[in-house]
Amino acid sequence: MRILGAGIVGLACAHELIERGHTVEVVDPNPGSGASYAAAGMLSPAGELWHGEADLFRLGSESASLWPAYAAALGVPTQETGTVLAGADAGDLQEIDRQLALLAEAGVRANELTRRELLTLEPGLGRISGGGFLPDDHSVDPRAVVAALLARVRTRPEPSTDPVDLTILATGAQLPEPFADLVRPVRGEVLRLRVTEVDLPRHTVRGFVRGEPVYVVPRANGEVVVGATSEEHDVAPVPTVEGVFRLLEAARELIPALDRAEFVEATARDRPGTPDNLPLIGLSGVDGVLLAAGHYRHGVLLAPITAQLIADAVEGVTTDAAVDPQRFLASQPQRSPA
Numbered sequence: 416m417r418i419l420g421a422g423i424v425g426l427a428c429a430h431e432l433i434e435r436g437h438t439v440e441v442v443d444p445n446p447g448s449g450a451s452y453a454a455a456g457m458l459s460p461a462g463e464l465w466h467g468e469a470d471l472f473r474l475g476s477e478s479a480s481l482w483p484a485y486a487a488a489l490g491v492p493t494q495e496t497g498t499v500l501a502g503a504d505a506g507d508l509q510e511i512d513r514q515l516a517l518l519a520e521a522g523v524r525a526n527e528l529t530r531r532e533l534l535t536l537e538p539g540l541g542r543i544s545g546g547g548f549l550p551d552d553h554s555v556d557p558r559a560v561v562a563a564l565l566a567r568v569r570t571r572p573e574p575s576t577d578p579v580d581l582t583i584l585a586t587g588a589q590l591p592e593p594f595a596d597l598v599r600p601v602r603g604e605v606l607r608l609r610v611t612e613v614d615l616p617r618h619t620v621r622g623f624v625r626g627e628p629v630y631v632v633p634r635a636n637g638e639v640v641v642g643a644t645s646e647e648h649d650v651a652p653v654p655t656v657e658g659v660f661r662l663l664e665a666a667r668e669l670i671p672a673l674d675r676a677e678f679v680e681a682t683a684r685d686r687p688g689t690p691d692n693l694p695l696i697g698l699s700g701v702d703g704v705l706l707a708a709g710h711y712r713h714g715v716l717l718a719p720i721t722a723q724l725i726a727d728a729v730e731g732v733t734t735d736a737a738v739d740p741q742r743f744l745a746s747q748p749q750r751s752p753a
C-alpha cells in the first residue's frame with residue numbers, strides 16, 4: 416500500500432503498519448516539513464477542551480495515554496511537567512474559570528490556583544491574576560518524533576510505478592480531489608526561542624493575556640516554543656510581523672524572563688481544519704482510498720491513536736464513528752475517484 420504524506424500522522428501510520436507486517440511505500444518530497452514542523456507538541460487533551468467537543472476530548476485522552484509508551488519505543492523523551500493555566504487580567508481569568516468548569520464536568524483532574532500558588536509552582540510568571548494547573552497535560556518535541564520515525568520508515572519523493580491495492584492520504588491541509596473540500600487551512604504562526612537553564616519555565620504555560628491566547632512550551636534542552644496565532648487565510652503561510660509581535664507581547668507578559676531569550680525561529684504552517692474539528696480517519700468512500708487527515712490542532716497528540724485506527728481499518732476493523740471520513744457524505748455530492 417502507499418501513504419501519501421510523511422508528516423507525523425503519515426509516518427506514525429506507516430510505522431504501525433510496518434510493525435504489523437504490512438509493506439508500505441511512503442511518498443513525500445519534503446518529509447516532516449508541514450504542520451508537524453511548526454507544532455509545539457503539546458499532549459494536552461484537557462488544555463484543548465472546548466464546549467461541544469466531547470469526542471475530540473475522548474480521542475485525545477486515549478491518545479495521550481498511549482504517548483508515554485509510544486515515545487519510549489521511539490527513544491524520544493516526553494516532558495512530564497503538567498500545564499499551568501494563567502490569566503493576565505480579570506477577563507482572562509474568567510476565560511480560565513470557564514475552562515476549569517468544563518474540565519470539572521468532564522471529570523478531568525484540574526486545580527484552580529491563586530496567583531500566589533501559581534507563583535510557587537511557576538516562579539517565572541509575571542503579573543497574572545490567577546489560573547489553574549493541569550497535572551496530566553504534557554509535551555513532546557514533534558521534530559524529534561518525526562526524526563525517530565524517519566529513522567524507521569523509508570520515504571521516497573515520488574510514487575513508484577508499482578501498483579498498490581490501498582492508498583492512505585495523509586497530506587494535511589492539502590487533500591487531493593475529491594476530498595479537498597473536507598479540509599481548510601488554518602494558519603498558525605509559532606516561535607522558537609532559546610533560554611538558559613535559569614530562565615527555563617518549569618511547565619508548559621497556557622494563558623490569556625487581555626484576550627490573546629498564548630502557550631509557552633519549554634524543553635529540557637533550553638528550547639521554548641511560543642504559539643500560536645490562528646487565522647483562516649488562503650495565501651501562502653508565512654510568519655507576519657503582526658503575528659510575531661502578538662505572540663511575543665503576550666508571552667513576555669506571562670513570563671518576563673523571555674526577554675533574555677535568543678530568538679531562534681518564526682514558522683508558519685497551515686493546520687488542516689475540518690467542519691467539526693475532528694480528524695478524518697478510515698475508509699474514504701472511494702474504493703482503495705483511506706484518509707488519515709484533518710487533524711487541525713491535534714496532529715501530534717492524535718498520531719498514535721490515528722496509526723492504530725488506520726492499521727485497524729486496513730485490516731478490516733471498523734473505525735471510530737466520530738472520525739469516520741464518510742460522516743460528511745450525507746451533505747456532500749457522491750464522491751468518485753479523481
Ligand code: GLY
Pocket residue numbers: 457603642643686711712713
Ligand atoms: N496544537 C496547538 C496549535 O495548533 O496551536
